[in-house]
Amino acid sequence: MTTFAVFGMSENWAREEAKEHTPTFKNENGKRIDLTVSQWEAEVEVQVAKIMAGKKCVRLSPMFDAPQYAQQFMDMARKSIVCRDLKIRTKAVLVDAKKKPILNTKTGAPKVGFADWVPEATYAA
Structure with missing residues (x-):
């Protein structure tokens, strides 16, 4: 049963998102002005910086069977890519502020x- 995944934001994901949503033109005084490739790339970099400074988080990993595998993924991601706000999340019944399940x-x-997944405290005997 695969229920654990790593959520956060990576620079690679932010760059792909910025490329997808950055227009190739500007509107100045009601006129459409097409951007050159270098101007568009500069706009993409500005969007990447905004995304990385924001709070949006996405699923970065595949689903894992156990939280230790998600933790290994998180450790490798921190060492190899630029990322922020990494956390392990699990599939669970969603609850409201009063801890009652939200019903469809x-x-x-x-x-x-x-x-969010919170590890249980373990006690040695």
Whole structure:
């Protein structure tokens, strides 16, 4: 059962997102001005910096069976790529502020999503 994944933001993901959403033109005084490749790349770099400074987090890893595998992925990611806000999340029933499950209005079943994973305290005998 694969229920653990690493969430955060990597510079690679931010760059792909910026390339996808940065237009190749500007509107100045109601006129469309096409950007050169170097101007567009500069705009992409500005967007990458904004994304990396923001708070948005996405799933960076595949799903894992156990949290220790997600932790290994996190350790390798920190060593090899520029990233921020890495955390392990698990699939769980979503709850509201009063710790009551959030129910689907159509089916009445509890909603399942990703929640932050907190390791349980272990006690030595």
